[in-house]
Amino acid sequence: xxxxxxxxxxxxxxxxxxxxxxxxxxxxxxxxxxxxxxxxxxxxxxxxxxxxxxxxxxxxxxxxxxxxxxxxxxxxxxxxxxxxxxxxxxxxxxxxxxxxxxxxxxxxxxxxxxxxxxxxxxxxxxxxxxxxxxxxxxxxxxxxxxxxxxxxxxxxxxxxxxxxxxxxxxxxxxxxxxxxxxxxxxxxxxxxxxxxxxxxxxxxxxxxxxxxxxxxxxxxxxxxxxxxxxxxxxxxxxxxxxxxxxxxxxxxxxxxxxxxxxxxxxxxxxxxxxxxxxxxxxxxxxxxxxxxxxxxxxxxxxxxxxxxxxxxxxxxxxxxxxxxxxxxxxxxxxxxxxxxxxxxxxxxxxxxxxxxxxxxxxxxxxxxxxxxxxxxxxxxxxxxxxxxxxxxxxxxxxxxxxxxxxxxxxxxxxxxxxxxxxxxxxxxxxxxxxxxxxxxxxxxxxxxxxxxxxxxxxxx
Numbered sequence: 001x002x003x004x005x006x007x008x009x010x011x012x013x014x015x016x017x018x019x020x021x022x023x024x025x026x027x028x029x030x031x032x033x034x035x036x037x038x039x040x041x042x043x044x045x046x047x048x049x050x051x052x053x054x055x056x057x058x059x060x061x062x063x064x065x066x067x068x069x070x071x072x073x074x075x076x077x078x079x080x081x082x083x084x085x086x087x088x089x090x091x092x093x094x095x096x097x098x099x100x101x102x103x104x105x106x107x108x109x110x111x112x113x114x115x116x117x118x119x120x121x122x123x124x125x126x127x128x129x130x131x132x133x134x135x136x137x138x139x140x141x142x143x144x145x146x147x148x149x150x151x152x153x154x155x156x157x158x159x160x161x162x163x164x165x166x167x168x169x170x171x172x173x174x175x176x177x178x179x180x181x182x183x184x185x186x187x188x189x190x191x192x193x194x195x196x197x198x199x200x201x202x203x204x205x206x207x208x209x210x211x212x213x214x215x216x217x218x219x220x221x222x223x224x225x226x227x228x229x230x231x232x233x234x235x236x237x238x239x240x241x242x243x244x245x246x247x248x249x250x251x252x253x254x255x256x257x258x259x260x261x262x263x264x265x266x267x268x269x270x271x272x273x274x275x276x277x278x279x280x281x282x283x284x285x286x287x288x289x290x291x292x293x294x295x296x297x298x299x300x301x302x303x304x305x306x307x308x309x310x311x312x313x314x315x316x317x318x319x320x321x322x323x324x325x326x327x328x329x330x331x332x333x334x335x336x337x338x339x340x341x342x343x344x345x346x347x348x349x350x351x352x353x354x355x356x357x358x359x360x361x362x363x364x365x366x367x368x369x370x371x372x373x374x375x376x377x378x379x380x381x382x383x384x385x386x387x388x389x390x391x392x393x394x395x396x397x398x399x400x401x402x403x404x405x406x407x408x409x410x411x412x413x414x415x416x417x418x419x420x421x422x423x424x425x426x427x428x429x430x431x432x433x434x435x436x437x438x439x440x441x442x443x444x445x446x447x448x449x450x451x452x453x454x455x456x457x458x459x460x
Contacts, residue, residue, distance in 0.1 A: 011198060013429035017208075018197040022190065029189020030182045037181035042173070043123040046130035048138035051160035052078065052116040052145075075112045081151065082110045082118055082141045090144060094136035096129040108137055117160060134163035207404070208397040208427050210434030216401035217408040217418065219392065221434025222256040224423035225249035227290040227395075236324035239290065240308075240340070241333040243297045253298045256420070263419055264388035276368035277389035279422065280407070282399055283317050284376030291393035291422045292371040293321070299367050300338035307365040311343045311372040311384050318373055339365065343385065379407035381414050389419040396427045 015022060081087065088101050088108070095104060109121040120138045124130035138159055145155045207213045210221045225245060230236040245253060264275035279292030296308040310322050325340035341347055372384045376399075390411060394404065411418055421434065 011194075013427075015194045015197050016429060017427065018193070018200070021197055021200075022193045025189040025193025025196070026186050027189075029185040029187070029192070031185070032189070033181040033183070033185020034178060036185070037178045041125045042177050043125060044127040044130050044173070045121055045123050046127060046134045046163040047119050047121040048131075048134040048159065048163040049113065049161040050082075050118045050120065050138050050142060050157050052118065053156035054116050075115050075118075077151075078118055078145070078155075079110045079112060081145060082120060082137070083108060084144075087137065087141045087144050090140035091133075091136040094132065094139075096124075096132045104133070104137075107133065120163075122163070131163040135159075138162070204397075205400045205402070206397050207394075207399060207401060209430045209432045210396075210423055210426060211432035212401075213394060213396075213399075213404070213421060213423060214434040214436055216404045217392075217421075218436065219408070219418045219421050220436045221423055222259060222391070222420035223249075223252040223295075224396075224426040224434070225252060225294070227287060227294060227424040229287055230290065230320060233320050233324040236293075236321050237329060240293060240297060240324065240328075240335070240338070241331060243294050244301075245294070245298060250298065253295060254302070256295070256422070257299055257302070257304075260389050260391075260419065274366050274368070275389075276370065276385075276387035277391055277419070278370040278372055278384055278387045278416075279391045279393045280372050280374050280381065280411070281393040282374055282376035282379065282403060282407070284403075285393075285395050285398040285424075286317060287395040287398065288393040288422075288424045289317065289321065289371070289373065291424050292369050292391075295422070296367075296369040297335060297338060299369070300335040303337060305337050305339075305366040307339045307341055307368045309341045309343050309347055309368055309370045309385070311370060311382065318371070321371070343370070347385070374407055374410075376403060379403055379410055381407070381410045381416065386415075390416045391420050391422055392418055393422045393424060395424040396430070398424075 083105065085101060088104050092098075092101065092104065099107070107122050107124065109123075111119045111121065113119055118141070120134050120141065122130045122134040122137065124133060142157045142159065144150055145157055148154055207216060210224060214221050226249070228235075228239045228243070230239050260277050261275055264277075279295070281288035281291065293308055296306050300306040308325065310318055310325050322342050326342050328334060328340050368385075368387065370385055370387055372382060374381055392404070392407065408418055423434065
């Protein structure tokens, strides 16, 4: 589990790394917001106003209520009548959408602007439906209080201001609501996705940064570059024929080859002019398998007579690569300084003797690159040809510190010393280099200093 303290910049890098998770979270958030806007749309209120003809008794009651600051009983009575069952039943044929009297009573709100103006308000999802229902109730109310059967006698009234429903504005308002809910859902989904990404990263033991990979086993990163992911012999053949790294990665590969050649000269003292190295990768990290072949192709492009040798261990992982190496095509695009071989006892013996031979059995290869695969669950280095250097190939975010440590212990136990690490597909947000700090020279005792011009004898 990663125990590194999270800061804003690192958290942003982690969230960007989980692009798929964030994309799914954002899409789900937008869909959830849109679904909520459809299932729970904003209600539109439309109001119709009815003007009552003031009678002498009604005017006296309104004046008395205004003088005392109390509630006008006449207006209260009219509000009750406007929402009574006879009025609502008379409005039902013209109500949109069709509903029962109980449902209509829940949707209608009666109020009063003044003592003789009654307002009929209706809420609905559609502005046109709200206006039609409000007008229907208002007209039914006018008809009811104007009839002789009205409580308190007939009252003359008229529709002062009918309810209106702007269809265009209603559609625009609904569209605006959908956009708002979709954006809110996207923000909420993005926050949930970010929390999940951070939680997953905290519990993920795999190493991603170059410094983390290097510090896990105390071996420096020599180069880090993108790799191909061939899945069949044809794709491997195209990679061997067409691989051309960019300028920045080519510089890293050139420096890595120089360091490996220097290590061969210093550590092994090869006087035959040939040198070799092994690139080990894990079976659980198939992306790192192309590290060795791409480095061999680059070396051949620099004019170095190079042999790419694929070990036969773990046939399931290297089957496609071994098939491509067993029958290289006779193509003009094939690198002229590159030979590809499948490892066998004769080839391994030639590599160990520093005189590898080509497919025709002729010696003369300068560099041998051996590609080996190690079981990711039980990292034990297989019995491969001894080379002047051993490299570990690992993809960013594909291996744990425990796996790398067990692999390093197995290599050292087998008499191999890991010279460096090659990192495949480094994280674009990784600003580290994987270069281990060099220890300064230890300060020793200061030696004697020769001094001149000072007499060392006393004459009497």
